[in-house]
Every structure is written in structure tokens, then in C-alpha cells.
Amino acid sequence: MQQIRSQVTERDGLFELEAGSDVLDSPRYNHDMAPTKVRERTWNKWHITALWVGMAICVPTYTLGGVLTAYFGLTVGEALLAILFANIIVLIPLTLNAFPGTKYGIPFPVLLRSSFGILGSNIPCLIRALVACGWFGIQTMFGGLAIHLFLGSVFDGWKALGGTGEVIGFMLFWALNLWVVIRGADSIKWLETLSAPLLVLVGVGLLVWAMPNVSMTELLAIPAKRPEGAGVASYFAAGLTAMVGFWATLSLNIPDFSRYAKSQKDQIVGQIIGLPLTMFLFASLGVVMTAASVKLVGVTVSDPVTLIGHIQSPVWVALAMALIIIATLSTNTAANIVSPTNDFQNVAPKYINRTTAVMLTGLVGLALMAHELLKKLGLIVSDLSLETVYSNWLLGYSSLLGPIAGIMVVDYFLIKKQQLDLAGLYRDDVYPAWNWFGFIAFGVPVALTLLSLGSDAFSWFYSYGWFTGSALGGLIYYGLSVMRPSPTAVKSAV
Numbered sequence: 001m002q003q004i005r006s007q008v009t010e011r012d013g014l015f016e017l018e019a020g021s022d023v024l025d026s027p028r029y030n031h032d033m034a035p036t037k038v039r040e041r042t043w044n045k046w047h048i049t050a051l052w053v054g055m056a057i058c059v060p061t062y063t064l065g066g067v068l069t070a071y072f073g074l075t076v077g078e079a080l081l082a083i084l085f086a087n088i089i090v091l092i093p094l095t096l097n098a099f100p101g102t103k104y105g106i107p108f109p110v111l112l113r114s115s116f117g118i119l120g121s122n123i124p125c126l127i128r129a130l131v132a133c134g135w136f137g138i139q140t141m142f143g144g145l146a147i148h149l150f151l152g153s154v155f156d157g158w159k160a161l162g163g164t165g166e167v168i169g170f171m172l173f174w175a176l177n178l179w180v181v182i183r184g185a186d187s188i189k190w191l192e193t194l195s196a197p198l199l200v201l202v203g204v205g206l207l208v209w210a211m212p213n214v215s216m217t218e219l220l221a222i223p224a225k226r227p228e229g230a231g232v233a234s235y236f237a238a239g240l241t242a243m244v245g246f247w248a249t250l251s252l253n254i255p256d257f258s259r260y261a262k263s264q265k266d267q268i269v270g271q272i273i274g275l276p277l278t279m280f281l282f283a284s285l286g287v288v289m290t291a292a293s294v295k296l297v298g299v300t301v302s303d304p305v306t307l308i309g310h311i312q313s314p315v316w317v318a319l320a321m322a323l324i325i326i327a328t329l330s331t332n333t334a335a336n337i338v339s340p341t342n343d344f345q346n347v348a349p350k351y352i353n354r355t356t357a358v359m360l361t362g363l364v365g366l367a368l369m370a371h372e373l374l375k376k377l378g379l380i381v382s383d384l385s386l387e388t389v390y391s392n393w394l395l396g397y398s399s400l401l402g403p404i405a406g407i408m409v410v411d412y413f414l415i416k417k418q419q420l421d422l423a424g425l426y427r428d429d430v431y432p433a434w435n436w437f438g439f440i441a442f443g444v445p446v447a448l449t450l451l452s453l454g455s456d457a458f459s460w461f462y463s464y465g466w467f468t469g470s471a472l473g474g475l476i477y478y479g480l481s482v483m484r485p486s487p488t489a490v491k492s493a494v
Contacts, residue, residue, distance in 0.1 A: 048270020101255025
């Protein structure tokens with residue numbers, strides 16, 4: 001006989017929900033969004049480490065050094081320091097926002113119900129989902145190019161397809177990504193664990209190939225592309241903000257993965273081991289490879305897919321492209337599909353299951369890349385480049401997502417004091433439908449960021465958008481909540 005009221009039990013600091021009809025019949029619940037059982041939390045620190053190695057070793061990481069030197073006016077040394085510092089900084093919200101996921105087994109959209117309301121959570125969820133779909137499209141473009149070059153190295157006639165071959169590669173890679181995520185979390189865990197050592201080998205191989213053709217002394221001595229006499233501080237801070245923005249998305253939806261962690265220690269240690277050093281080393285490799293590309297292939301090439309495509313040996317090209325396909329697949333599935341899949345389900349859990357949400361993610365990502373695909377097919381002519389869109393996003397969306405990160409941390413640790421009503425997050429009678437404190441705390445820094453775009457005096461507010469947004473959003477949310485605490489702010493977990 002089905003129990004009427006849900007029960008919550010606790011084992012070694014991990015909470016588990018035994019759902020009754022009050023939750024099972026709720027429109028806010030489905031099986032995919034349900035809290036993980038303690039027995040399902042099987043990811044240890046090495047699985048978490050492998051997750052980050054798999055996500056961090058990707059084409060965009062490789063190009064970060066070039067983005068910072070070309071667009072942000074930093075020297076090579078300054079660029080690499082900005083990448084290292086940014087990834088140490090972003091560990092703070094990543095680790096803190098992972099806590100409730102591990103403790104309660106809940107995904108990101110369900111956690112947001114505490115700070116933005118049961119229905120209100122859909123607004124920040126869909127903002128996060130749109131950003132992820134954009135990244136999904138960009139990464140799929142790189143993966144599709146790798147498939148095109150792989151097939152071109154195996155079949156002589158494939159190269160003649162040109163842009164059409166790239167579009168076919170895009171669609172093949174697009175379908176492969178969706179298939180992996182539809183198979184579930186264990187499929188992603190297996191992929192990340194398999195890919196991590198392979199990706200490290202790729203990095204070592206590329207470095208061995210490049211080092212005889214580059215002088216590190218000369219590379220570090222290249223002057224910065226900024227006005228003569230300009231101080232480094234403002235340029236470094238802007239670059240630092242952009243690099244924090246690179247993982248600003250995951251600092252929000254890290255509960256989507258930490259809900260599978262065995263313990264808080266596992267998620268903390270795994271993230272510390274896996275993220276900063278991997279990002280620093282692979283971005284450094286990108287800087288070295290780009291500098292060496294002139295001697296290696298005769299032209300400056302800033303992405304590894306195109307660079308390897310210049311190699312004359314079909315066997316080495318095929319092998320390298322196969323590994324890059326694995327690298328991009330491991331990044332894309334974990335970083336860019338899991339979150340929007342959960343976010344879309346949050347809108348209507350009874351009507352949108354995981355498979356439907358994965359397909360929605362794929363279709364939105366496809367739509368966002370339609371312009372680039374039509375260019376490759378020769379159906380339209382445009383000067384807008386994918387690289388320009390990608391680099392300009394780094395500052396823009398970090399300013400938008402910063403306040404959400406600050407609000408989430410303040411709500412869980414300072415307002416709710418790490419106590420959530422687990423069953424109440426799936427019903428309509430505990431938390432408000434809309435928590436306007438969350439929206440005010442989100443809206444004020446976003447409005448100030450938009451206003452700062454038209455003001456030279458306050459341009460710093462946009463340039464340092466993630467820092468200003470997360471700090472101001474968190475402060476406003478705390479102030480509003482302290483002045484008028486909601487009933488759920490003082491409830492204990494049940």
C-alpha cells in the first residue's frame with residue numbers, strides 16, 4: 001500500500017526521500033528530478049576528478065590563452081596566471097553550491113526552488129539552459145569538424161565535400177551527444193572515467209610534437225597588445241572575470257553532478273584535484289601550440305582540430321581526431337546537456353521527461369548554430385565568426401549568472417542554514433510559488449550591469465561582472481531575507 005506522507009531519513013549526513021502520494025502525485029515531481037537514493041550516490045573523488053578532466057580538456061580551453069592575449073591585452077604569462085587564479089576562485093561557488101546536491105541528492109532546478117520559488121525557479125533555470133544550449137552548439141561544431149577531418153583522413157573522397165562534410169559531421173556528433181545523455185548518469189560517469197587518461201595522453205603528445213619548434217623564453221617575452229604605458233591591473237581583472245565566466249555555468253548547476261557523490265569530502269577533493277590544474281595546463285598547451293603552429297604547419301592556427309588537420313599523415317590525423325571526438329563528447333555531454341535537460345524538465349515535470357528534455361536541448365542548440373551551418377553549406381554569406389561570438393559571451397553571461405550563484409550560496413548557508421524541507425521542494429505548500437527576494441536580488445545587479453554599458457565611469461561594473469553581480473546579489477538577498485524571513489527560512493529538514 002502506498003504511503004500518504006513522504007518520509008525523509010538520514011544516513012551519515014546524507015538525506016534520502018521515501019516519496020509518498022503527497023510528492024508522487026505532485027505536478028513538481030518526476031522520476032528523473034527525484035532526489036537520488038543513498039545507494040545511487042556512487043561517485044568517489046576520482047570520478048569527480050575524471051569529470052573535471054573530461055570537461056576541462058576541450059577546444060575552448062585550448063584557445064583561452066589566445067583569447068586573453070588577443071582580446072584582453074594580456075601577455076602570455078599574465079594570461080596563464082589569470083586562468084589559474086580564475087579557476088581557483090571559481091572553486092569557491094562550485095564547492096559551496098555542490099553541498100546541497102550531495103546532502104539531499106537534488107538537482108540544480110530543485111535547489112533553486114528554495115531561493116526563487118517553486119514556479120519562479122524556472123526563470124533562472126531557463127537562463128542557464130539557454131547558455132548551455134549555446135555552448136552545446138559551439139562544442140558540437142568543433143566535434144563535427146573533428147568527425148569531418150577523421151572521415152577525410154580515412155576516405156579520400158570525403159575531403160571534397162568541404163562545408164557539407166562539416167555539416168554532416170555536426171549532425172553525427174549532435175546525435176551521439178544526445179544518445180549518451182539519454183542513457184543516463186552512469187553512461188556519463190563511464191565516459192568521463194574512460195576519457196580522462198586518454199585526454200591527458202593527447203595533451204602530452206601534442207606538447208612533445210610542439211616543444212622543439214617553440215622557445216618559451218621568446219613566447220613569454222612577447223609584448224602585450226594594449227596601449228603603451230597602460231597599467232596591467234584593469235586588463236588583468238577583466239580577463240580574470242572572463243575566465244571565471246568560463247565555468248560560471250557549472251558553478252550554478254554543479255548539484256546536477258554532486259547529487260551522485262558519495263560524500264562531501266569526495267566532491268570537494270575531486271573538484272580541487274580535477275579543475276584548476278587541468279585548466280591551467282591545457283590552456284598553457286594551447287598557448288605553446290599556437291606559437292609553434294607557424295613552424296609546424298606554416299600558418300598561425302589557434303584551435304587543435306584545424307592544426308592537426310594540417311598534418312600530412314592520414315593515420316596520425318585519424319587517431320588524433322578520434323581522441324578529440326572523445327574529448328569534445330565528454331565535455332559536451334556533462335557540461336552542456338545535463339543542465340538544460342534538468343532545467344527543461346523543471347518547467348513541467350509530469351509532461352517533460354529526460355528523453356524529451358534532451359531532444360529539446362538538441363533542437364535549441366541546433367537552432368542557435370543554424371547561422372553557422374547555413375554558412376558552411378554556402379546558403380548565406382556572413383562576416384560573423386563563431387570565435388567572436390564565443391569570446392564576447394565570456395564577459396556577458398558571467399555578468400548574468402553571477403547574481404544567481406551569490407543568491408544560491410547565501411540562501412542555503414546563511415538563510416536556510418543548510419536545512420531544506422526535502423519533500424516540500426516537490427510540493428506547493430511549503431515554499432512560495434515565487435520568492436520575490438530572489439528576483440529583486442537578481443534584477444538589481446543585472447540592471448546595473450546593463451546601465452554600466454553606456455557609462456564610462458561605471459564600465460568597471462560590467463568588466464568585473466561576475467564578481468560585482470555575485471557579491472551584490474548575495475548581499476541584497478541576505479538583507480531582504482533578514483528583514484522579513486519567510487516561514488521556510490527557519491524550518492528544519494523533515
